[in-house]
Amino acid sequence: MRRALARFNELQLCLDLLFFEELLDASSEEASRIQWTDEEISLLRQRMLQYALHALASTKTCNSTRDEWIEWVEDDHLTPFCFTVCAQESGCDPEALRVRVQRLVR
Template identity: 35%
Template sequence: MQFALALGEGFIPEGRQFLGKQLPKTRRPKKLLTNADIEQLYLDLLAMPEDQLEQFEWTDDYIDLLREKLLHEACHVLLDKRAAVATRRDRWGWIMSESVGPFSFMVCAYFAGVRGDELREALVHLCRREKVIDQLQHVA
């Protein structure tokens, strides 16, 4: 998702003062990982038996990778017209949510090094341009 990465890297969102107070600046993996590395971690976690998952050692780097994967996947699915409308609406709801939690949109964007508000605005613009915004906004 070059679009998401082009919006900026390594800053605290100005309009989100609470993020800067609750979260450390940024933790990036020591080794620069590719999208394939992130994808592989995600797939390994999905395939892992439950008893091994409980023993899995979650490092800050792994959590950051999972956040970045969630953000990339949501942006990708949102604009993929082949994806089910219900799935796209689910991602839209997550992106538009103002909630703040360990895996909320704003927190995932922050740890991916992008401005969450600007990414959200750009996604709204792209959805309007692709004429899919009406489908997404009909969330019950």
């Protein structure tokens, strides 16, 4: 059951990200009509963190993908979808979680 739920969350994140890419490709007129709620942005941040943690914990993740996620976790720059913001949005202490992730990937 947990695997099915994790897979569902992974697929949902992919769909969310694909939808986000479509928004970026849309004309400025179309993009200006689309409104993201704070709840939707929060959910996307939470799912992004979940997806990253799952990818880092999985033995099936390829090295290049793993390296990209590690770089994302270790990056201190504040952006709307950075590790720190996603962790805070998920109710986690970013620094404590970062230490745990670094232990996990060693």
